[in-house]
Amino acid sequence: MAEIFHFKPKSEMDAERNMLEFIYKCKTELTVFGNELDWDSWRWPKAGNFTKSGAKSSTTDEADKLDDDFIDFAKAYFRYQQGHKPTGAKNELKALRTIEAALLQSNVPASIHNLSISILDNASQLMRDSYLRGSDYHGGRELERLAKFATSKKLIATDLSGWRNPISRKTDTIQTGQKAKERRDKKLPSEEALTALAEIFAANPSEPKDIFTSCVFAMLMCAPSRITEVLELPVDCEIEEIDSKGVSRYGWRFYAGKGFGADIKWIPSEMVSVAKEAIRRITRLTEESRNLAKWIETNPDKFYRHIQCPNVPDDHPLNVEQACEALGFSIDKKFSPRDSLKFMELPYCDGENTLDSCWQYAISRQPKDFPWFNREKKIKYSNALFCMQRNLIGTERGVSPVILWMPTNNVFNNDLSPRESLASNAHQSIFDRHGYLAADGKKIKLTSHQARHLLNTFAQRGGLSQLEIAKWSGRADLKQNRTYNHMSEYEMVAKAEALDTSLTLFGPSGEIDKYLPITIQEFNTLEKGAVHVTEFGVCVHDYTMTPCEKFRDCLNCHEQVCIKGDSEKLIRIKARLAKVEQQFHAAENAITEGSAGADRWYEYHKNTLDRLLELVLILENPGLEDGAQIKLRNDKSFSPLRRAIEFKLSKNEFEDTKQAKLLDDMAKLLGGGLG
Numbered sequence: 001m002a003e004i005f006h007f008k009p010k011s012e013m014d015a016e017r018n019m020l021e022f023i024y025k026c027k028t029e030l031t032v033f034g035n036e037l038d039w040d041s042w043r044w045p046k047a048g049n050f051t052k053s054g055a056k057s058s059t060t061d062e063a064d065k066l067d068d069d070f071i072d073f074a075k076a077y078f079r080y081q082q083g084h085k086p087t088g089a090k091n092e093l094k095a096l097r098t099i100e101a102a103l104l105q106s107n108v109p110a111s112i113h114n115l116s117i118s119i120l121d122n123a124s125q126l127m128r129d130s131y132l133r134g135s136d137y138h139g140g141r142e143l144e145r146l147a148k149f150a151t152s153k154k155l156i157a158t159d160l161s162g163w164r165n166p167i168s169r170k171t172d173t174i175q176t177g178q179k180a181k182e183r184r185d186k187k188l189p190s191e192e193a194l195t196a197l198a199e200i201f202a203a204n205p206s207e208p209k210d211i212f213t214s215c216v217f218a219m220l221m222c223a224p225s226r227i228t229e230v231l232e233l234p235v236d237c238e239i240e241e242i243d244s245k246g247v248s249r250y251g252w253r254f255y256a257g258k259g260f261g262a263d264i265k266w267i268p269s270e271m272v273s274v275a276k277e278a279i280r281r282i283t284r285l286t287e288e289s290r291n292l293a294k295w296i297e298t299n300p301d302k303f304y305r306h307i308q309c310p311n312v313p314d315d316h317p318l319n320v321e322q323a324c325e326a327l328g329f330s331i332d333k334k335f336s337p338r339d340s341l342k343f344m345e346l347p348y349c350d351g352e353n354t355l356d357s358c359w360q361y362a363i364s365r366q367p368k369d370f371p372w373f374n375r376e377k378k379i380k381y382s383n384a385l386f387c388m389q390r391n392l393i394g395t396e397r398g399v400s401p402v403i404l405w406m407p408t409n410n411v412f413n414n415d416l417s418p419r420e421s422l423a424s425n426a427h428q429s430i431f432d433r434h435g436y437l438a439a440d441g442k443k444i445k446l447t448s449h450q451a452r453h454l455l456n457t458f459a460q461r462g463g464l465s466q467l468e469i470a471k472w473s474g475r476a477d478l479k480q481n482r483t484y485n486h487m488s489e490y491e492m493v494a495k496a497e498a499l500d501t502s503l504t505l506f507g508p509s510g511e512i513d514k515y516l517p518i519t520i521q522e523f524n525t526l527e528k529g530a531v532h533v534t535e536f537g538v539c540v541h542d543y544t545m546t547p548c549e550k551f552r553d554c555l556n557c558h559e560q561v562c563i564k565g566d567s568e569k570l571i572r573i574k575a576r577l578a579k580v581e582q583q584f585h586a587a588e589n590a591i592t593e594g595s596a597g598a599d600r601w602y603e604y605h606k607n608t609l610d611r612l613l614e615l616v617l618i619l620e621n622p623g624l625e626d627g628a629q630i631k632l633r634n635d636k637s638f639s640p641l642r643r644a645i646e647f648k649l650s651k652n653e654f655e656d657t658k659q660a661k662l663l664d665d666m667a668k669l670l671g672g673g674l675g
Helices: 010-028 068-084 092-105 117-130 135-152 177-187 191-202 208-220 227-231 269-298 320-327 337-343 355-364 409-414 448-462 466-473 478-484 489-499 520-524 567-593 598-619 640-651 657-672
Strands: 238-242 248-256 261-266 372-374 560-563
Touching: 010 068, 068 092, 068 135, 092 117, 092 135, 117 135, 191 208, 208 227, 208 269, 208 409, 208 448, 227 409, 248 269, 320 337, 320 355, 409 448, 560 567, 567 598
Parallel strands: none
Antiparallel strands: 238 248, 248 261
8 A cells, every 4th residue: 555644834844843942931931920830730820720711710620621732832822921911801811712612613633733714713703602792802802912923923834913803892881861870970989978088088087997998098089090009009109200390299109000010190289288198197007017027028037026025035935925915816805815825726825835936926827928018019018008917907806916918909998888798787888987878878888999980080071181091090001091981971072162162063052042943034143054943953964064864863863953941842752752652662562572673673762762761851951941952962873074084084184283183182072973
């Protein structure tokens, strides 16, 4: 029988050699996740687990680990990327899991050498099926990044650098109507909570837990920061410089998350005094804790002589009371000295403990990563602003004079809201301790992230550029600014009009008499723009740009302007509301019965019903003066103004840079459908 063989192109052989070298170097030369990392394990503590898509993160079943043909590349790629650009989300694992699943589903060996466009397409579909909306987009971006990386490093023979993430970004939340207002309110702190915390801070509380919570929130209100960033500040974070105008500026040196790196966040002048006072109080509260940390670093074998420490030699036998004093164990009617020592699994008879033995116990109870408070940021406990002794901000047990501890975001957030899962009076928030309740009598709730949303919204209102807002917030991606912008639609329109006073986005700026139709003389006095009367108000569509694309559907058109006080038009709007309600309920029934196409009619009538309810609510609002012009936004409608602006920007033919910038700003503002 004739001998045969499978010819392997040189490109494939080169790719295999490159892959083996890449894996070897990542395994032997990289120190990301520590020198003690067990490469052969498929579970890397505090790093990630190399499990199949859909497997539980806590699984220990070997059947859930990635395929043997794929797992070494997955480990190498994950370690390499996290070393060059560490992230908290670690989306590399999403991409690796879905690629492995797509390879296995295609009945080919789960080797990265078999990666292709079809495999990437299947992986992106698995990404949609496996992750929530929004999270799948970021996973898709990582698929694209992996394809480009494997191609550029010649780890595969196929060129996949042209493949693009097919998963679209989650659309921005519509910012009109009552539901949108409720959504914004949930992400912003209530005025009651802000006032309460401001009063508590101004009262200069003496209890450590109150000092901690009030000062941390005050700091969050000084610069848009994540709670983890604040809690990881060094004690020497403050910085003051003279700017180009000779004015002294005050800020904090942060190491921000999400890829922005180290930076200085400058504090607005109005908040400088608050910022300095908060830092001063926390520094004073945690000073003794840093002294302890410094002692342990320099004297790891010698007991720390705190105020309550017995004045005896280190090797002198201690009675049980002295041992408890040395370790800071609380003694009361419930726990005797012997009980306290026994509970901590220490000798509980007189003469069995010394300061030396107590110190060995204390050293064994120090934080795992001591002396590092944050190894990545090179911050030690001895230089951490929030370095604390154990139970320093506790309310039940005594403060440990010899054991260190660091507060977490959960510790802070738990003190801002009631914990309804616990029994009554088992937990008291800072508001409960100081007797603050909401206007409806309920307990006040707050989260650390609401302050960040509020400051970002203030920055948007104040006119900071998107780059400045992102930098101030420690954000690498400018697009993420949109998530934190909670300006109402009316504020957005006013901001757009402020860019150019000749622009009017709410239709004609002249006063329209509530008795319509209007006369020729009144029409001629309008500032500009074509206007014609409709059965519900007036239409401000510019027919020089395009014919009407919402014919006989005025109530779903963003160019429809209704006039407050026109009772006849209000009657017509209410009559239309009654008809739409009937159609909406009929569409609901049709969906229940399984009628084809009913879902599209349902969505249309639901959108129209929501708009009509909102419009009636506004037109019947007694706080709105007659003659006011009301225009509802519709993100789904066509905007010729926005299209014209984007077309001009795409041409990039501007001699006047100010004009280009103005149009660019307008395009951003109109991106939400305000045009």
